[in-house]
Amino acid sequence: MKKISNISVQFLSSQYSGRGPCNITQVHAEVLSRYPGLVSQVAPVMKILQTCIHNGPPHPEDLTKLLDKFHGQLKPSVTLEAALNERTENQQNDQLAIVFNKEGGMDLLITLILSYVPYDSLSKAKFGMEIIHRTRRNADAMRIQKMCLVILRQLSILDPDCSLALSTCDTLLAHCFRLLKSTTLTETSCDLIEHLLLSRNDLVQLDGFKRLSDVLQQLDDETLSQTYRVLSLAVSDVDECENRASLLAQRRQKLNTRINEMTVSSLNRDYVVAIPGLLGKVLNYACSLPFVPRYPLPSTENEQWMAWIDENLSHNSHSFDTVGGFLQAVLEDVFRDELEMSSQVNMDTESYVADALELPSQLTRRVDALYLLSLLLTGSQRGKVQEILAKLGIGPLLSALFEQFLWKPSTTRHTTDHANQCNCSPEMILKIQLLRLVHNFCSHSTYKHVLLSYGEMDELKQLYTEFESSTGPNSASNSSSSSASTSSGVGVTTTLASLPYCTGGSGLLSKIIRVLKNVPTSSIFRFWLCRAVESWLRSSSQYGVADQLFVITRGLLQHIVHVLLESESAVEPSVVVGGVAGIARNNNGSLVSGPPREVAQSSFDLLGEMIRFNMEACRQLDILLPNEAKVSKYLEVVHGNLIDSNMFLRSVFLTMDYCMEGGTGGRFQQAAVFFPTSKFFSWFLHLRRRVCYLALLVSSISVDTLTLENVSCLNTALIILMLAARQGTLTNCLKMLATATIEQLRLGPAGTEDRLGANKKRCLEPRHILSSLFQLLRFWRVHYQPGDQSCISLEKGSGIAFEEWIRTIDLLTSVDTTSPYSLLHYLPEDQSRIVQTWDIEMECN
Secondary structure (H helix, E strand, C coil), X not given: CHHHHHHHHHHHHHHHHCCCCCCHHHCCHHHHHCXXXXXXXXXXXXXXXXXXXXXXXXXXXXXXXXXXXXXXXXXXXXXXXXXXXXXXXXXHHHHHHHHHHHCCHHHHHHHHHHCCCCXXXXXXXXXXXXXXXXXXXXXXHHXXXXXXXXXXXXXXXXXXXXXXXXXXXXXXXXXXXXXXXXXXXXXXXXXXHHHHHHHCCCCCCHHHCCCXXXXXXXXXXXXXXXXXXXXXXXXXXXXXXXXXXXXHHHHHHHHCCCCCCCCHHHHHHHHHHCCCCHHHHHHHHHCCCCCCCCCCCCCCHHHHHHHHXXXXXXXXXXXXXXHHHHHHHHHHHHCCCCCCCCCXXXXXXXXHHHHHHHHHHHHHHHHHHHHHHHHHCCCCCHHHXXXXXXXXXXXXXXXXXXXXXXXXXXXXXXXXCCCCCCCCCCCHHHHHHHHHHHHHHHCCCCCHHHHCEHHHHHHHHHHHHHCHHHCCCCCCCCCHHXXXXXXXXXXXXXXXXXXXXXXXXXCHHHHHHHHHHHCCCCCCCHHHHHXXXXXXXXXXXXXXXXXXXXXXXXXXXXXXXXXXXXXXXXXXXXXXXXXXXXXXXXXXXXXXXXXXXXXXXXXXXXXXXXXXCCHXXXXXXXXXXXXXXXXXXXXXXXXXXXXXXXXXXXXXXHHHHHHHCCCCCHHHHHHHHHHHHCCCHHHHHCHHHHHHHHHHHHHCCCCCCCCCXXXXXXXXXXXXXXXXXXXXXXXXXXXXHHHCCCHHHCCCCCCCCHHHCCCCCCCCCHHHHHHHHHHHHHHHHHHCCCCCHHHHHHHHHHCCCHHHHHHHXXXXXXXXXXXXXXXXXXXXXXXXXXXXXXCHHHHHC
């Protein structure tokens, strides 16, 4: 202990005097060898690193072996038994990494990495690339760099201080991006870059790395696929809004950002989109065929993968006696760098395991490719990306890939460690990412019809001709934006005619609908299947209601209504309470009657898009609710999931008022007869019930709890008020609200709405609702700005010009307490003064 103390004292003294050993590399090896602790383990590595930095590696093989050995000490000894029982030596490895970092090992590794220049980046004319290609020294440099990159990544995983230091080392990050051109180092560089980006608190700007665009263009498809995850991190929108839970928090963040300042993620998306040919390579890789494993007999995904494992187990040249033996070899390969030559596994077995892992690796990179495309479809370049992908044939490519998927759930799975009916499989994420890509591609897209086949386009045109007189405001001249869209219809049609459509009888959209109708109600895919179809419907086109009728003719309307009505079959067994089926959790975890929340939300949103401004769809919905019992049951599900069903309610109100507004055409005459006599739609004609919906929606939210998810409740409530203003009943609506009792504002038995409260009991006291609505509208006024995509979506979705939204809000939030249109008019004078003093800008600051 005395000698250790003396060594420590010498280190401290050297910091003041400048004389003596500064680190353990200057301590004699014989002294360190007496102490078998962590310091003696890192000393040999640091000494040879310093020697290499100053003089170059005298024996590269020795350095590679030493780095390899040290990497093995950092990584836990993984066996199948240890992995299953979670018994590793993490604590000792963490300490070793911390000691190595404190003694300056990380800096030595970085210096050594930066001292080598990969041959791919050398000037061919100046250095003679062909000669360098063949030099042993350069090959040794590649191996040394690779081991250094692997060790750095492992150190950053084990030591938080090392991770923090590496994340701020821009020189290392830039060097790693340069190494992407070297195919030997691409994968290892991507792994370290990914870790560095995840450790940073901000995004890096891709155009700051010289010639990165040229590097990515020169990589072959397989090597390029290794960079997809890095590109996805660079274009992700984590910097656009750090706090996604609250719109108020987002507003505060926007106030701290300069107006019209582009975010780094937006700049990176523009940079990636501008790389010539990149989108085509990503799309082709994601959809490349053949898709394996696929065997003729197994009918489920899990059976396909088990057949693949069986085939690998029966490989003639290898003797894995059991599945455990095969997985043991896989684990050893996964947790061992490819340069490490383990004495426990021979070269043939190692090569075999690497080949066996290639298929799952390709599946993972397919997911990365689809995810990258989905992110590029969310930025300011969305329209341009949609056009490029449409011309590249995204419709037929995704349709062919979708055709390879198996959707039949496995009946032989053990669900001990999973939720009931959880059909996890290696391809689950791939399916979800494909559906997410379809959703983003169709969002506000004029190219959505490439998801149809040529025969289906003819069917769509026939539906359009038959129901042309029933077009809604999105395709009629209801607003200036709609007129502009209609006037450019010829050009759009000409463009669409030249695009590649799906082949065969059914396009991708029809395939998605077919799967949606067949998957179990509790399937994890149902939400994204519904979202994909909903996004396709929500995008306006020159075909108007024909798009909706195209979907309805495939039985989707009937299926969605059946799912919502048949609550027993729609509820997962895991949420059955007290042995009573038909009980689910609502938005806040309360018990309600009906399907699970995810099912209810996606189903109601899709149903709302199918009937919006479409009287024929309303007729078919009314046919599916033929008696009072079904109407009552359906309304019970609507009221029990009010937040999730508010988009459906919005479509009902907008469609009824649009069809019944003043006019002499056949549509208005039919609507005047149909809606009052309908068992379902007649419920929504009464002003008193609309006031109840207004109160319930407003009482579900507040300025503090407003999010992207529930802000639709505020917009639906505002639409109820705008429609009342159009009909001249706004003052009556406000009077009813102000004078109503709590019981009069309920739509069902006492307690039904309480289950929907925002984490607490719903307050239906009229004064509270009026003051809360005043604050919400004030916030709405500053949150929605003209020209924003959210404002454009409101206009297209409601058929109401944004100016009318603004005009109605200004009327309701007027400080003139004598105006019967002002909310303050119906509040007591003292409460009115308090509400007037509330300032949204001060609240944000």
